Each structure stands twice: as structure tokens, then as C-alpha cells.
Amino acid sequence: MVSSGTGQNPPKPSTGVLYLLQRSGLMVSPRGSPLQITSVGFQFLLQSPHDQLWALLLQYLDMAEQRQMDLVEVLNFLFMLSAMQLGREYSTEKLGVSQNAMLEDLRDYGLIWQRRPSSKRFSPTRLATTLTSSSPPLPTTSGTSAGPQDGFIVLETNYRIYAYTDNPLQTAILNLFVSLKYRFPNLVVGSINRDSVKKALVNGISADQIITYLIAHAHPQMRKNNPLIPVTVQDQIRLWELERNRLKSAEGYLYTSFTSQADYELVLNYAKELDVVLWENGAKRCFFGRLEGHANIRGFIERSPLQKDGRDLELGSLGERTREVVVLKIEFGAQAMEMTTMATETPIPLLARALHRIRSTPPRIIASPPTQPRRASVALIIRVVPSSSTPIPPSPATQLTLSEFFEQQWVNDPNARPEILFLHRHNASADEVSLAQSRSPSTREPHVAFPGGRTGPEDEGGLYTAMRQTWEEIGIDLAEHQYTCVGQLDDREITTSLGKRLLMILSPFVFLQLTPNAPAPDPIESTTLHWTPLASLVSPSSPPRWSTVTVDAASRLAPKHSTALRLLIRLLIGTMEYPAILLDPNPSPTPLANEKSESTLEKGVPTRSSQTLKLWGLSLGMMLDLMSYMIFPAPTSGFSRPEEDEESDSATSSPLLGSMQLPADFDTLRMDVVAPSLASVFPRFSYPDVNFWIWVFGKRYRSVVRGWEASVRSGRSNDRRINWSGSALSTFYAAIRKALVVVIAARAFGILLAFAFAVWWLFVR
Numbered sequence: 013m014v015s016s017g018t019g020q021n022p023p024k025p026s027t028g029v030l031y032l033l034q035r036s037g038l039m040v041s042p043r044g045s046p047l048q049i050t051s052v053g054f055q056f057l058l059q060s061p062h063d064q065l066w067a068l069l070l071q072y073l074d075m076a077e078q079r080q081m082d083l084v085e086v087l088n089f090l091f092m093l094s095a096m097q098l099g100r101e102y103s104t105e106k107l108g109v110s111q112n113a114m115l116e117d118l119r120d121y122g123l124i125w126q127r128r129p130s131s132k133r134f135s136p137t138r139l140a141t142t143l144t145s146s147s148p149p150l151p152t153t154s155g156t157s158a159g160p161q162d163g164f165i166v167l168e169t170n171y172r173i174y175a176y177t178d179n180p181l182q183t184a185i186l187n188l189f190v191s192l193k194y195r196f197p198n199l200v201v202g203s204i205n206r207d208s209v210k211k212a213l214v215n216g217i218s219a220d221q222i223i224t225y226l227i228a229h230a231h232p233q234m235r236k237n238n239p240l241i242p243v244t245v246q247d248q249i250r251l252w253e254l255e256r257n258r259l260k261s262a263e264g265y266l267y268t269s270f271t272s273q274a275d276y277e278l279v280l281n282y283a284k285e286l287d288v289v290l291w292e293n294g295a296k297r298c299f300f301g302r303l304e305g306h307a308n309i310r311g312f313i314e315r316s317p318l319q320k321d322g323r324d325l326e327l328g329s330l331g332e333r334t335r336e337v338v339v340l341k342i343e344f345g346a347q348a349m350e351m352t353t354m355a356t357e358t359p360i361p362l363l364a365r366a367l368h369r370i371r372s373t374p375p376r377i378i379a380s381p382p383t384q385p386r387r388a389s390v391a392l393i394i395r396v397v398p399s400s401s402t403p404i405p406p407s408p409a410t411q412l413t414l415s416e417f418f419e420q421q422w423v424n425d426p427n428a429r430p431e432i433l434f435l436h437r438h439n440a441s442a443d444e445v446s447l448a449q450s451r452s453p454s455t456r457e458p459h460v461a462f463p464g465g466r467t468g469p470e471d472e473g474g475l476y477t478a479m480r481q482t483w484e485e486i487g488i489d490l491a492e493h494q495y496t497c498v499g500q501l502d503d504r505e506i507t508t509s510l511g512k513r514l515l516m517i518l519s520p521f522v523f524l525q526l527t528p529n530a531p532a533p534d535p536i537e538s539t540t541l542h543w544t545p546l547a548s549l550v551s552p553s554s555p556p557r558w559s560t561v562t563v564d565a566a567s568r569l570a571p572k573h574s575t576a577l578r579l580l581i582r583l584l585i586g587t588m589e590y591p592a593i594l595l596d597p598n599p600s601p602t603p604l605a606n607e608k609s610e611s612t613l614e615k616g617v618p619t620r621s622s623q624t625l626k627l628w629g630l631s632l633g634m635m636l637d638l639m640s641y642m643i644f645p646a647p648t649s650g651f652s653r654p655e656e657d658e659e660s661d662s663a664t665s666s667p668l669l670g671s672m673q674l675p676a677d678f679d680t681l682r683m684d685v686v687a688p689s690l691a692s693v694f695p696r697f698s699y700p701d702v703n704f705w706i707w708v709f710g711k712r713y714r715s716v717v718r719g720w721e722a723s724v725r726s727g728r729s730n731d732r733r734i735n736w737s738g739s740a741l742s743t744f745y746a747a748i749r750k751a752l753v754v755v756i757a758a759r760a761f762g763i764l765l766a767f768a769f770a771v772w773w774l775f776v777r
Contacts, residue, residue: 026120051216085110094143096136163230175200209252219253268298364418366641370499378503386516389478390464395525399427434460436540459626474519487534494530498522511745557594586698592628705751713743
């Protein structure tokens, strides 16, 4: 069982060893096929040799009890082995019956050595002498002490692996998830690809186990990197795992064609008592049940009376017509069973759902790299304005919880209006706004942002930064009991030069105003506050008005003071258009408890603000991240019958999906399903050929988008360790850079060709 690591070929394990491995669950023989390693077995390989040894010995002790061996003698012999001297021979004459029976097993396990199986003397191996002590350490495959610096694997960003080992065991382990290409006396070369990872997944090895193994056996040269394993490789391995786990099958029965709502509810309630309901649709009177519950449901149908066409029938006759065996491929997420279609004019229930999901969902945190430690934070502040006919409740003595807030009568009033705070900064300078969210020099269109700024050296964290910047800029103290921090949205990377250079990491925090009697804000003179009703952004009856923001592409690619180069780039590649939402610059007055609050609510709003404001860029991305928490998981079309699909081919499970669809110019990536924050960062160019080449080089980012789409369809139950937005942005910007190289080269070649033709026409012809 133990290889010395010197290149020798160990003999085939004995029957007893194979039985122990199978009994331990480390290997399995499916349907009589050769033994294969299991997920538990691969996890076993990640442990230290000392832990591996005792895991097998504990299993052996359990086997010894079933074999009616004396456990006292067995344990006594094991502890005797640990105290014996390495290299010295010991006699078997004084061993007990159980201990003599152990000799053959321990010889196969590599704990003792005998010249011949019939020999009367044995010697303990180094493995046996370390049973009760981890010092001296066990030898590794390289013959040295086992430690964090004794790895042998070098992994490159192009997925190629170099394993500096001559150990057949280590080579066999690598072959489980690596496609081996070359083998030398002390080096194995291979690569990680989709097929090799899928082969490992079929054998029960998870993506996390593969990554953990690579980290545990990384070469000392690799340990100088941070992170140790390239992030792109880790994310891609997890994406390949998600491709396989994206669909899960469930075999069962679809119960449909109920003649009345009462009959449907009668059978459905019985199925729910059995806990076999996988999906239900009350509007269509059908539900899908597990296979194991069908016999009971069928018996219940045959025993229960049914009223149909005015005559008493037995549900058995209905059941014969409606029992249809279907095997469906269904995507089940954390909340994929929610098939509720909400029909409401107020977004209060959607807001409550979103805030509860934000509080319960851990955000994806992006660590700042050593080369760019700058961070920033913003605050998304939400309030509920009570109806004018509802009496204003007194401020609570203690801070309310989210559930208590949304249970209040004035909050659930149909005329209550939830709003979110935006800022419009007039001619803001870099000193006034520490976060680069003000008007970009590449566009002249006014737009809004959220309060926030860069993290200072004395800030205690991102949350403290958001609260401090909000207080300094608009005079709202988010630390008071009138406000509560609901949670944090996913971190976002702010890049420049089409994603090549990281500027900072942005952390958005969501706050809720718990009382309508909060102190009025006091913004600085150059800042205008705009409380925008959420109904204008998420209402299915009046979806937001979409527009575009035109950005000079030369401002992203050429130096600021190089006028000639800017003009040349503008001529070659044109401009970029980003999607934007139009906002009303003059929101309706807010009915508050007193006139002072009403008159000072929009303090700092100048009368000149008559231009239509646009929500785009980072602010739009964070807003759409917030709105995405209001979306219900999309239903699976496999549940509906063909005739019903014709009636509801565009049906959604949330009224928001229709309002969050992008305009027609931006629907090439189906952003109505994908996490909508992508909409704010994917531009279109004014020249069609640029967009065509982006599509040509965008195969990889479309694959990332499909993975993100699958995770959003499952109710945001995606793997939070995968940087979906970062992967999508990096791959999309890579496609843009390749497209621009091709376009500029083609234009340059065309210009040279035209110049040569003109010279030939004028002077040679």
C-alpha cells in the first residue's frame, strides 16, 4: 500500500487490501467493473499520511471485531509496533492468536516487513514507528519530510501541468483529472481540460477536491504566487462542474385535467402531506409528484369521490386519463419551486422579498490585489413614503427588524411609495467626490450616482466608508436608529483601458430608512438629491424608459493630451453606446410628517435642473443588482403542455422580468434572464463591423454568460465563490481588444491599399 517514491513498480494489492478499501468507501466496483476511486477516496488522498494510516486502522479495528478477534490484543500489538525500533527484527513466538492473524494484514498494509510469509521474525517499517507520533515525519514521494514546501506540481495559466515526480501513485492520481501528454523519468506533463475534469466528476471527484489537491501539492516555486493557483483556472474548473450539475433529473407523475378547483386541492393537499410534491401550478390545476408517492396518490384518487358534470364519479376514472409518466430534466435551485405570479401595483412585496434575500445571501467579496489596494464603498438608501391618508406612526423606541418593518400597517398601505436615493453632482471635482462617479469627460450627458467614495486609511472597513462618505456629502447619518444596514451586494471591479487595468474594488451597501420621521438631509451645494420611486423602475405596468449614453471610445484608449491620436482612434472605431434608464429630474413632492421635512427634503436642488437625468454605468449596474433580487426563478417550460405553451410562451414567474428587459439593441445576450448588471457594462460600437468582430471573438464570454444565466434561473443559488461578473467582464473586454486590433489593422490595410491605388492611378498608369 505504501510506495517508496523511488520509481519502483509496487505489486498488485492483495485481496485483503482491496476489501479494506472497498469497505472504507474509498473505492467502489460499479456493476462488477474494475475498482474506481470514489469522492471519499479522493478526499482521503488529500490527508496527511499519518491521518490516512489511522483512518484505515480504525476501519481495520471495526473489521477485527466482526472477525471475532480480540480487540485488546489488536490494539496492544499496534501500540507495540509504534514503540519498536526501526530496522530491528522481532520474534513472532510470543504473539497471541489474534496478533499472529494480524501479521499477514499488516504486511499487506506496509506496517511490518518479513523476508517470507512463513518467516518467524518481522521488522516494523517507518510507517509503523510513527503510529503514535508525528515526529520524525513520514517520508513523502520525494523522500524528504512532508511539509507545505514539498509539492511537485507546477500549474500554468494555460492549464498545462508539470509534475516533478517518478511515483506511480502520484501519476495515477493526476491521471484522474489531468490529460497526461508526456512522461519522463522524473517529470510528467499534461493539461487540465473539459474532458479530463468531466471524467473526474463522473467518478465522484468534485471541483473543490481537485483545486485542494493542486494547492496541497503545489511546487515551492508556485507558493510564491498569490493566489497560489491562478484564479482563471479555479473558476474554469468550477464552471465545468456547474455545466454537469446544471440539470438534475426527477422521475415522477404529472397530475392534471382536474375538473374543479376543489378536486385539485383535495389531491394536492394529500400529496403535500406525503411530501412528494416537486412542483405545482394552481392556475392550471396540475402538479408534479415524486415516483415513490404515486401508489399512495393513486389509491387516494380511487377512493375519493369526484363531482363531474353534475354526476358522482370515482376519481379513479379521472386518474386513468390523467396519469402520465414523464421523466423531466428540471433545474432545481434554492427556490426553484416558487411559481407564484404576483399581480400587484405596489413594489412593496417585491422590495420586502429583495431585502430579505440580500440579508440572507452572503455577498461575494473580492480581495484587493497587492498592486492595487484602493477600495471604495457606496450606499443604496431606500425609504417608504407613507400615504397622505395614513396617520404617521411615532418613532419606535428600539430599532425594528426587517420583518417588523414590513408588517406595519402604514408600510403595507396600497398608496405607500418606496423610493431610492440618487445624487446628481454638478461640476464635481476630484476633491469634492472621492469616488469617480461624477460626470465622465467622455460624455456630456448628466447622470446620477449613489452617495459614497474611496476608503480612507483610517476607515475600519467598507461599511464604515459608506456611512462616512454619506454623512460628509449629503448629511445623512446612517448610524442613527432611523436607518438599518440590510446587507451588502456583490463587490464590483472598477477597471479602465477596456478592462486591462484595475482602478479599485467597489462595495455597495443597502440601507433602509425605518421611519418616515428621519432628520432631513443636508447635501453640499454642488449636489442634488433625487428620491426616485421604485415603481418607475420595477413596475410591470410602466417599465422604465431605456435610452443610451454615447461615450467617446478614444477617451478609453488614447492619452488625454494626445489630440491627434484621439482624432485618429475616433475616426477608426467610432463611439460606444451604453444602455441607460431615463429618470425624471423633478420628482413629485414627498408627504412627510411635517412641513419642515417636506420643504427641506430636496435641499440643494437648483431650479436649473431641467435636463433629463440618466442612470447608467456603475450606478445602473448596482441598481440592477438590487432589482435582480426581486426576480422569482423562471419556471421550467417542461411542466406545461403544448397547448398551454402557445398561450403562455412568454410567461414569467415575476412581473419584473418584463420590465427589466433591455431595449432591442442590447438583447443579443438575453440580458432579461442573465444577471442584469451585465447590461450596464457591455457597450455597442457605432460601427457595425466592430460589433461583428466582438461577436466572433466572444465565444468564451458567451459561455460564461450561459453559466451565469443558469445560476440566476435557479434563484441566485449560484456558487458564490465564482466571480461571475469579473469573468464575464474580463472575457468580454478581451473580445473587444481582439476585435479592435482586427478592425484597426483592416482599416490601416485599406488606407494603405487606397493610397497605393491612388499613386498607381496618378503616376504609373
